[in-house]
Amino acid sequence: MRLFSTTFLALTLLGSVPTACCSNPSPSTNACQIPEETPTDPGTVQVTQLGSGEFRAADQTWPYQLLKLEVPGRAATYAQWFPPRKPGVSPTVVLTKPYDGIAWTGEAVDAKWAARGAGIHPDDSEPHYGPGSSPIAFTPTTPEIIAGEAFIHLVHDFGVLAVFGRFYAGGDLQNDRDDMNAGMRFLAQAPNVDTTRIGIFGGSWGGYEALYAAADAPSTVVPAVGVALSPLSDFAAEVDYVSRWVPARVSDPAMRSRYQQFFEPYFRRIYATTGGDPVTPGTDYTRWTAAHLASTVQTPFLILHDDWDTLIPVEHTRALVAQAPQRFTPMYLQNLPAVDWNTLPPDHGPLLTQHGSVVITLSLGHLLVTLGAADQPLLVPHAQGTVRTWLQGVRAAQEQGRDVSDVVPRLQELTDPRVLMFEPTLGALQPGAAFIAQELNAVWGTSFTDANVRSALGPGLPRP
Incomplete structure:
Protein backbone atom coordinates (compact mmCIF):
# COMPACT_ATOMS: atom_id res chain seq x y z
CA MET A 1 0.00 0.00 0.00
CA GLY A 349 -7.12 6.53 -6.60
CA PRO A 350 -6.64 8.64 -9.72
CA LEU A 351 -7.24 12.00 -8.06
CA LEU A 352 -4.69 11.35 -5.33
CA THR A 353 -2.17 10.73 -8.09
CA GLN A 354 -3.29 13.66 -10.24
CA HIS A 355 -3.37 16.11 -7.35
CA GLY A 356 -0.54 14.64 -5.32
CA SER A 357 1.34 17.90 -4.94
CA VAL A 358 -1.85 19.68 -3.83
CA VAL A 359 -2.49 16.97 -1.23
CA ILE A 360 1.00 17.58 0.14
CA THR A 361 0.45 21.35 0.10
CA LEU A 362 -2.80 21.01 2.06
CA SER A 363 -1.24 18.51 4.47
CA LEU A 364 1.78 20.69 5.15
CA GLY A 365 -0.43 23.76 5.52
CA HIS A 366 -2.49 21.97 8.15
CA LEU A 367 0.57 20.80 10.11
CA LEU A 368 2.41 24.11 9.94
CA VAL A 369 -0.56 26.29 10.86
CA THR A 370 -1.31 24.06 13.84
CA LEU A 371 2.25 23.74 15.12
CA GLY A 372 3.77 27.10 14.19
CA ALA A 373 4.28 29.93 16.65
CA ALA A 374 1.80 32.80 16.75
CA ASP A 375 4.19 35.26 15.09
CA GLN A 376 6.11 32.81 12.87
CA PRO A 377 6.11 33.11 9.07
CA LEU A 378 5.01 29.75 7.63
CA LEU A 379 6.28 28.74 4.18
CA VAL A 380 3.81 26.43 2.42
CA PRO A 381 5.16 25.10 -0.90
CA HIS A 382 3.00 24.57 -3.96
CA ALA A 383 3.58 23.76 -7.61
CA GLN A 384 2.59 26.36 -10.19
CA GLY A 385 -0.98 25.89 -11.45
CA THR A 386 -1.77 22.76 -9.45
CA VAL A 387 -4.06 24.34 -6.87
CA ARG A 388 -6.09 26.03 -9.60
CA THR A 389 -6.46 22.76 -11.52
CA TRP A 390 -7.64 21.02 -8.36
CA LEU A 391 -10.14 23.81 -7.61
CA GLN A 392 -11.53 23.53 -11.14
CA GLY A 393 -12.32 19.90 -10.33
CA VAL A 394 -13.90 20.99 -7.03
CA ARG A 395 -16.14 23.42 -8.92
CA ALA A 396 -17.14 20.67 -11.36
CA ALA A 397 -18.15 18.48 -8.41
CA GLN A 398 -20.05 21.41 -6.94
CA GLU A 399 -21.93 21.86 -10.23
CA GLN A 400 -23.00 18.20 -10.04
CA GLY A 401 -24.53 18.84 -6.63
CA ARG A 402 -21.72 17.17 -4.65
CA ASP A 403 -20.99 18.29 -1.10
CA VAL A 404 -17.60 20.03 -1.29
CA SER A 405 -17.83 21.85 2.04
CA ASP A 406 -14.84 19.90 3.36
CA VAL A 407 -12.59 21.96 1.04
CA VAL A 408 -13.34 25.26 2.79
CA PRO A 409 -11.39 24.68 6.05
CA ARG A 410 -8.30 23.69 4.05
CA LEU A 411 -8.46 26.90 2.04
CA GLN A 412 -9.08 28.98 5.15
CA GLU A 413 -5.96 27.52 6.74
CA LEU A 414 -3.92 28.82 3.83
CA THR A 415 -5.33 32.33 4.40
CA ASP A 416 -3.80 32.37 7.89
CA PRO A 417 -1.87 35.68 8.24
CA ARG A 418 1.33 33.72 8.93
CA VAL A 419 1.20 31.72 5.68
CA LEU A 420 3.43 32.54 2.74
CA MET A 421 2.82 30.40 -0.34
CA PHE A 422 6.13 29.49 -1.96
CA GLU A 423 6.47 28.38 -5.59
CA PRO A 424 9.99 26.91 -5.74
CA THR A 425 10.54 26.82 -9.50
CA LEU A 426 9.84 30.56 -9.70
CA GLY A 427 11.21 31.41 -6.28
CA ALA A 428 7.98 33.35 -5.72
CA LEU A 429 6.54 34.19 -2.30
CA GLN A 430 2.95 35.35 -1.90
CA PRO A 431 0.80 35.87 1.20
CA GLY A 432 -1.54 32.92 1.58
CA ALA A 433 -4.67 35.08 1.62
CA ALA A 434 -3.67 36.81 -1.63
CA PHE A 435 -2.91 33.45 -3.24
CA ILE A 436 -6.23 31.86 -2.28
CA ALA A 437 -8.17 34.96 -3.37
CA GLN A 438 -6.37 34.84 -6.73
CA GLU A 439 -7.16 31.15 -7.28
CA LEU A 440 -10.80 31.47 -6.24
CA ASN A 441 -11.27 34.48 -8.50
CA ALA A 442 -9.76 32.61 -11.45
CA VAL A 443 -12.03 29.57 -10.97
CA TRP A 444 -15.30 31.15 -9.77
CA GLY A 445 -15.02 34.63 -11.29
CA THR A 446 -15.23 36.31 -7.90
CA SER A 447 -13.43 39.48 -6.86
CA PHE A 448 -12.06 38.50 -3.46
CA THR A 449 -9.05 40.25 -1.99
CA ASP A 450 -6.51 39.24 0.61
CA ALA A 451 -8.41 41.44 3.06
CA ASN A 452 -11.80 39.73 2.70
CA VAL A 453 -11.23 36.21 1.34
CA ARG A 454 -11.04 34.59 4.77
CA SER A 455 -14.39 35.95 5.88
CA ALA A 456 -15.88 35.41 2.41
CA LEU A 457 -15.22 31.69 2.77
CA GLY A 458 -17.15 31.60 6.04
CA PRO A 459 -20.48 30.69 4.41
CA GLY A 460 -18.74 28.25 2.05
CA LEU A 461 -17.38 28.21 -1.47
CA PRO A 462 -18.79 30.66 -4.04
CA ARG A 463 -21.72 29.36 -6.03
CA PRO A 464 -21.03 28.48 -9.70
Missing part, protein backbone atom coordinates in the same frame (compact mmCIF):
# COMPACT_ATOMS: atom_id res chain seq x y z
CA ARG A 2 2.63 2.42 -1.12
CA LEU A 3 2.00 6.10 -1.45
CA PHE A 4 3.92 8.85 -3.24
CA SER A 5 6.71 10.40 -1.25
CA THR A 6 7.10 14.02 -0.23
CA THR A 7 10.67 13.88 -1.48
CA PHE A 8 9.87 15.37 -4.88
CA LEU A 9 8.35 18.48 -3.35
CA ALA A 10 11.09 18.84 -0.75
CA LEU A 11 13.87 18.66 -3.30
CA THR A 12 12.09 21.10 -5.57
CA LEU A 13 11.73 23.44 -2.63
CA LEU A 14 15.45 23.19 -1.99
CA GLY A 15 16.27 23.93 -5.59
CA SER A 16 19.20 21.50 -5.45
CA VAL A 17 20.08 18.09 -4.09
CA PRO A 18 21.02 18.40 -0.41
CA THR A 19 24.12 16.87 1.04
CA ALA A 20 24.67 14.88 4.20
CA CYS A 21 27.39 12.80 5.74
CA CYS A 22 26.99 9.86 8.06
CA SER A 23 29.35 7.89 10.28
CA ASN A 24 29.45 4.10 10.02
CA PRO A 25 26.82 2.36 12.16
CA SER A 26 27.60 -0.38 14.61
CA PRO A 27 26.13 -3.91 14.40
CA SER A 28 23.00 -4.96 16.27
CA THR A 29 20.81 -7.99 16.68
CA ASN A 30 17.09 -8.48 16.36
CA ALA A 31 15.10 -10.54 18.85
CA CYS A 32 11.34 -10.21 18.70
CA GLN A 33 8.96 -10.95 21.57
CA ILE A 34 5.56 -9.40 20.97
CA PRO A 35 3.51 -8.28 23.97
CA GLU A 36 -0.24 -8.69 24.01
CA GLU A 37 -0.75 -4.98 24.54
CA THR A 38 1.17 -1.89 23.51
CA PRO A 39 2.06 0.02 26.69
CA THR A 40 1.23 3.70 26.51
CA ASP A 41 3.31 4.87 29.45
CA PRO A 42 6.79 6.23 28.60
CA GLY A 43 8.40 3.17 30.22
CA THR A 44 11.94 2.33 29.26
CA VAL A 45 13.53 2.96 25.89
CA GLN A 46 17.26 2.47 25.48
CA VAL A 47 18.74 4.80 22.89
CA THR A 48 21.92 3.91 21.01
CA GLN A 49 23.36 6.33 18.47
CA LEU A 50 24.58 4.32 15.48
CA GLY A 51 25.64 7.23 13.35
CA SER A 52 25.37 10.97 12.83
CA GLY A 53 25.66 13.51 10.10
CA GLU A 54 24.75 16.96 8.90
CA PHE A 55 22.16 18.09 6.41
CA ARG A 56 23.23 21.17 4.46
CA ALA A 57 20.79 23.23 2.44
CA ALA A 58 19.89 26.87 1.86
CA ASP A 59 23.17 27.96 3.49
CA GLN A 60 22.16 26.26 6.73
CA THR A 61 23.14 23.07 8.54
CA TRP A 62 21.01 20.68 10.57
CA PRO A 63 22.64 17.85 12.53
CA TYR A 64 20.95 14.47 12.67
CA GLN A 65 21.41 11.19 14.49
CA LEU A 66 20.76 7.61 13.39
CA LEU A 67 19.24 5.83 16.36
CA LYS A 68 18.50 2.36 17.61
CA LEU A 69 15.58 2.36 20.04
CA GLU A 70 15.11 -0.66 22.28
CA VAL A 71 12.12 -1.40 24.49
CA PRO A 72 12.47 -4.54 26.62
CA GLY A 73 10.86 -7.60 25.07
CA ARG A 74 10.60 -6.13 21.57
CA ALA A 75 12.58 -6.03 18.35
CA ALA A 76 14.76 -2.98 17.91
CA THR A 77 13.35 0.12 16.22
CA TYR A 78 15.39 2.48 14.05
CA ALA A 79 14.89 6.19 13.59
CA GLN A 80 16.55 9.26 12.13
CA TRP A 81 16.39 12.22 14.51
CA PHE A 82 16.85 15.89 13.72
CA PRO A 83 16.91 17.56 17.15
CA PRO A 84 15.52 21.10 17.35
CA ARG A 85 18.29 23.68 16.91
CA LYS A 86 16.79 26.56 18.85
CA PRO A 87 17.32 27.05 22.58
CA GLY A 88 14.36 26.02 24.70
CA VAL A 89 11.66 23.74 23.29
CA SER A 90 10.38 23.48 19.73
CA PRO A 91 7.62 21.64 17.84
CA THR A 92 8.46 18.22 16.44
CA VAL A 93 7.00 16.28 13.51
CA VAL A 94 7.01 12.48 13.38
CA LEU A 95 7.23 10.94 9.89
CA THR A 96 6.13 7.30 9.66
CA LYS A 97 8.28 5.39 7.17
CA PRO A 98 6.92 1.86 6.63
CA TYR A 99 8.75 0.88 3.46
CA ASP A 100 12.00 2.84 3.28
CA GLY A 101 15.00 0.53 3.16
CA ILE A 102 17.84 1.60 5.44
CA ALA A 103 21.36 0.18 5.29
CA TRP A 104 22.93 1.66 8.45
CA THR A 105 21.44 -0.56 11.19
CA GLY A 106 24.15 -3.23 11.21
CA GLU A 107 21.48 -5.95 10.95
CA ALA A 108 21.92 -8.74 8.43
CA VAL A 109 18.37 -8.34 7.13
CA ASP A 110 19.00 -4.72 6.12
CA ALA A 111 22.31 -5.64 4.49
CA LYS A 112 20.55 -8.38 2.50
CA TRP A 113 17.88 -6.07 1.16
CA ALA A 114 20.32 -3.24 0.48
CA ALA A 115 22.35 -5.65 -1.66
CA ARG A 116 19.23 -6.54 -3.64
CA GLY A 117 18.58 -2.91 -4.49
CA ALA A 118 15.38 -1.24 -5.61
CA GLY A 119 12.84 -3.51 -7.24
CA ILE A 120 10.48 -6.44 -6.69
CA HIS A 121 11.92 -9.23 -4.57
CA PRO A 122 10.73 -12.33 -2.67
CA ASP A 123 9.22 -11.44 0.71
CA ASP A 124 11.52 -14.02 2.29
CA SER A 125 12.46 -12.17 5.47
CA GLU A 126 8.86 -12.49 6.67
CA PRO A 127 8.58 -15.64 8.81
CA HIS A 128 5.40 -16.89 7.13
CA TYR A 129 6.78 -16.67 3.62
CA GLY A 130 6.43 -19.87 1.60
CA PRO A 131 5.32 -21.40 -1.70
CA GLY A 132 2.70 -19.21 -3.33
CA SER A 133 3.69 -16.09 -1.39
CA SER A 134 3.77 -12.86 -3.38
CA PRO A 135 6.89 -10.72 -3.70
CA ILE A 136 7.11 -7.16 -2.39
CA ALA A 137 8.64 -3.92 -3.63
CA PHE A 138 11.78 -2.60 -2.00
CA THR A 139 12.83 1.05 -2.11
CA PRO A 140 16.17 1.94 -0.51
CA THR A 141 16.55 5.31 1.12
CA THR A 142 19.44 7.32 2.52
CA PRO A 143 19.82 9.89 5.29
CA GLU A 144 20.00 12.50 2.52
CA ILE A 145 16.60 11.52 1.13
CA ILE A 146 15.00 11.56 4.57
CA ALA A 147 16.56 14.95 5.21
CA GLY A 148 15.03 16.23 1.99
CA GLU A 149 11.59 15.10 3.13
CA ALA A 150 12.14 16.68 6.54
CA PHE A 151 13.43 19.98 5.13
CA ILE A 152 10.12 21.84 5.09
CA HIS A 153 9.81 21.24 8.84
CA LEU A 154 13.47 21.85 9.59
CA VAL A 155 13.39 25.25 7.92
CA HIS A 156 10.67 26.21 10.42
CA ASP A 157 12.95 25.20 13.31
CA PHE A 158 10.94 22.07 14.09
CA GLY A 159 12.51 18.83 15.22
CA VAL A 160 11.83 15.84 12.97
CA LEU A 161 11.78 12.15 13.87
CA ALA A 162 11.54 9.61 11.03
CA VAL A 163 10.56 6.17 12.38
CA PHE A 164 11.22 3.18 10.13
CA GLY A 165 8.74 0.30 10.06
CA ARG A 166 10.95 -1.80 7.71
CA PHE A 167 8.12 -3.77 6.10
CA TYR A 168 10.67 -5.74 4.08
CA ALA A 169 12.31 -7.04 7.28
CA GLY A 170 9.29 -9.17 8.18
CA GLY A 171 7.36 -8.97 11.41
CA ASP A 172 3.64 -8.34 11.74
CA LEU A 173 1.12 -5.67 12.68
CA GLN A 174 2.17 -5.57 16.30
CA ASN A 175 5.81 -5.15 15.34
CA ASP A 176 5.00 -2.10 13.21
CA ARG A 177 2.88 -0.67 16.00
CA ASP A 178 5.71 -1.26 18.46
CA ASP A 179 8.10 0.61 16.18
CA MET A 180 5.92 3.70 16.20
CA ASN A 181 5.40 3.44 19.95
CA ALA A 182 9.16 3.29 20.47
CA GLY A 183 9.48 6.53 18.52
CA MET A 184 6.87 8.23 20.69
CA ARG A 185 8.58 6.93 23.83
CA PHE A 186 11.83 8.44 22.56
CA LEU A 187 10.17 11.85 22.21
CA ALA A 188 8.93 11.57 25.79
CA GLN A 189 12.55 11.70 26.97
CA ALA A 190 14.24 13.70 24.19
CA PRO A 191 15.46 17.19 25.14
CA ASN A 192 14.19 20.44 23.58
CA VAL A 193 10.88 18.95 22.39
CA ASP A 194 7.74 21.00 22.99
CA THR A 195 5.54 18.09 23.99
CA THR A 196 2.40 20.18 23.51
CA ARG A 197 3.25 20.73 19.81
CA ILE A 198 3.97 17.33 18.28
CA GLY A 199 2.63 16.50 14.83
CA ILE A 200 2.53 13.16 13.03
CA PHE A 201 2.23 12.42 9.32
CA GLY A 202 1.85 9.25 7.27
CA GLY A 203 0.15 7.82 4.22
CA SER A 204 -1.40 4.43 3.42
CA TRP A 205 0.36 1.81 5.62
CA GLY A 206 2.19 4.78 7.11
CA GLY A 207 -1.24 6.31 7.75
CA TYR A 208 -2.10 3.22 9.78
CA GLU A 209 1.16 3.69 11.68
CA ALA A 210 0.36 7.36 12.33
CA LEU A 211 -3.15 6.63 13.65
CA TYR A 212 -2.05 3.80 15.91
CA ALA A 213 1.05 5.69 17.09
CA ALA A 214 -1.29 8.41 18.30
CA ALA A 215 -3.56 5.82 19.92
CA ASP A 216 -0.62 4.34 21.85
CA ALA A 217 1.26 7.56 22.57
CA PRO A 218 2.45 8.07 26.15
CA SER A 219 0.28 10.66 27.87
CA THR A 220 3.12 13.18 27.92
CA VAL A 221 3.60 13.16 24.14
CA VAL A 222 0.15 12.80 22.63
CA PRO A 223 0.42 14.51 19.22
CA ALA A 224 -1.39 17.82 18.93
CA VAL A 225 -2.16 17.21 15.26
CA GLY A 226 -2.02 14.37 12.77
CA VAL A 227 -2.40 14.01 9.02
CA ALA A 228 -3.15 10.64 7.45
CA LEU A 229 -3.43 10.11 3.70
CA SER A 230 -5.56 7.13 2.66
CA PRO A 231 -4.92 5.38 5.97
CA LEU A 232 -5.68 1.78 6.79
CA SER A 233 -7.74 2.24 9.95
CA ASP A 234 -9.71 -0.99 10.38
CA PHE A 235 -8.03 -4.32 9.66
CA ALA A 236 -11.13 -6.44 10.11
CA ALA A 237 -12.91 -4.29 7.54
CA GLU A 238 -9.88 -4.43 5.23
CA VAL A 239 -9.77 -8.23 5.24
CA ASP A 240 -13.51 -8.26 4.59
CA TYR A 241 -13.04 -5.81 1.72
CA VAL A 242 -10.36 -7.83 -0.04
CA SER A 243 -11.96 -11.22 0.65
CA ARG A 244 -15.59 -10.36 -0.08
CA TRP A 245 -16.08 -6.85 -1.46
CA VAL A 246 -13.51 -7.13 -4.23
CA PRO A 247 -14.90 -10.42 -5.62
CA ALA A 248 -18.37 -8.87 -5.58
CA ARG A 249 -17.23 -5.68 -7.34
CA VAL A 250 -14.63 -7.06 -9.73
CA SER A 251 -15.81 -9.67 -12.22
CA ASP A 252 -12.65 -9.85 -14.31
CA PRO A 253 -10.63 -12.91 -13.14
CA ALA A 254 -7.25 -11.36 -14.02
CA MET A 255 -8.02 -8.23 -12.01
CA ARG A 256 -9.27 -10.32 -9.08
CA SER A 257 -6.01 -12.26 -9.15
CA ARG A 258 -4.07 -8.99 -9.21
CA TYR A 259 -5.79 -7.88 -6.01
CA GLN A 260 -5.16 -11.19 -4.28
CA GLN A 261 -1.48 -11.19 -5.20
CA PHE A 262 -1.04 -7.62 -4.06
CA PHE A 263 -2.64 -8.15 -0.66
CA GLU A 264 -1.12 -11.55 0.12
CA PRO A 265 1.98 -10.16 1.92
CA TYR A 266 -0.22 -7.84 3.96
CA PHE A 267 -2.56 -10.65 4.96
CA ARG A 268 0.38 -12.72 6.22
CA ARG A 269 1.35 -9.87 8.55
CA ILE A 270 -2.23 -9.21 9.62
CA TYR A 271 -2.98 -12.86 10.33
CA ALA A 272 0.28 -13.30 12.26
CA THR A 273 -1.09 -10.83 14.83
CA THR A 274 -4.85 -11.48 14.74
CA GLY A 275 -4.92 -15.23 14.10
CA GLY A 276 -6.67 -15.20 10.73
CA ASP A 277 -9.74 -13.98 8.90
CA PRO A 278 -12.10 -12.13 11.29
CA VAL A 279 -14.93 -14.56 10.43
CA THR A 280 -12.82 -17.44 11.79
CA PRO A 281 -13.51 -18.42 15.42
CA GLY A 282 -10.67 -17.60 17.77
CA THR A 283 -9.28 -14.62 15.87
CA ASP A 284 -8.89 -11.32 17.70
CA TYR A 285 -9.21 -7.92 16.01
CA THR A 286 -10.12 -6.07 19.20
CA ARG A 287 -7.24 -3.61 18.96
CA TRP A 288 -7.25 -3.27 15.18
CA THR A 289 -10.56 -1.60 14.30
CA ALA A 290 -12.06 1.82 13.83
CA ALA A 291 -13.90 1.36 17.11
CA HIS A 292 -10.59 0.90 18.90
CA LEU A 293 -9.18 4.05 17.31
CA ALA A 294 -12.31 6.05 18.08
CA SER A 295 -12.05 5.08 21.74
CA THR A 296 -8.31 5.68 22.14
CA VAL A 297 -7.07 8.41 19.79
CA GLN A 298 -6.98 11.84 21.41
CA THR A 299 -5.13 13.53 18.54
CA PRO A 300 -7.21 15.50 16.03
CA PHE A 301 -6.48 14.04 12.59
CA LEU A 302 -7.01 15.42 9.11
CA ILE A 303 -7.65 12.48 6.76
CA LEU A 304 -7.49 12.92 2.99
CA HIS A 305 -8.95 10.10 0.88
CA ASP A 306 -9.76 9.52 -2.79
CA ASP A 307 -13.24 8.04 -3.19
CA TRP A 308 -11.92 5.68 -5.89
CA ASP A 309 -9.23 4.24 -3.62
CA THR A 310 -9.20 0.53 -4.43
CA LEU A 311 -6.58 -0.43 -1.81
CA ILE A 312 -8.26 1.06 1.25
CA PRO A 313 -11.85 1.95 0.35
CA VAL A 314 -13.10 5.37 1.30
CA GLU A 315 -15.97 3.73 3.20
CA HIS A 316 -13.44 2.85 5.91
CA THR A 317 -12.57 6.50 6.50
CA ARG A 318 -16.25 7.44 6.44
CA ALA A 319 -16.92 4.83 9.13
CA LEU A 320 -14.02 6.06 11.27
CA VAL A 321 -15.17 9.67 11.00
CA ALA A 322 -18.74 8.71 11.89
CA GLN A 323 -17.54 7.11 15.14
CA ALA A 324 -15.50 10.12 16.32
CA PRO A 325 -16.19 13.24 14.23
CA GLN A 326 -14.66 15.38 16.96
CA ARG A 327 -11.29 13.69 16.34
CA PHE A 328 -11.26 12.81 12.64
CA THR A 329 -11.80 15.47 9.98
CA PRO A 330 -11.99 14.20 6.39
CA MET A 331 -11.43 15.79 3.01
CA TYR A 332 -12.54 13.58 0.14
CA LEU A 333 -11.23 13.71 -3.41
CA GLN A 334 -14.37 13.11 -5.46
CA ASN A 335 -14.29 11.46 -8.88
CA LEU A 336 -17.16 12.49 -11.13
CA PRO A 337 -17.65 9.70 -13.71
CA ALA A 338 -19.35 6.42 -12.89
CA VAL A 339 -16.87 3.92 -11.51
CA ASP A 340 -15.90 0.73 -13.36
CA TRP A 341 -14.19 -1.53 -10.85
CA ASN A 342 -12.93 -3.88 -13.57
CA THR A 343 -10.73 -1.16 -15.03
CA LEU A 344 -9.45 0.35 -11.78
CA PRO A 345 -6.07 -1.04 -10.76
CA PRO A 346 -5.18 -1.57 -7.10
CA ASP A 347 -4.02 1.90 -6.05
CA HIS A 348 -5.01 4.88 -3.92
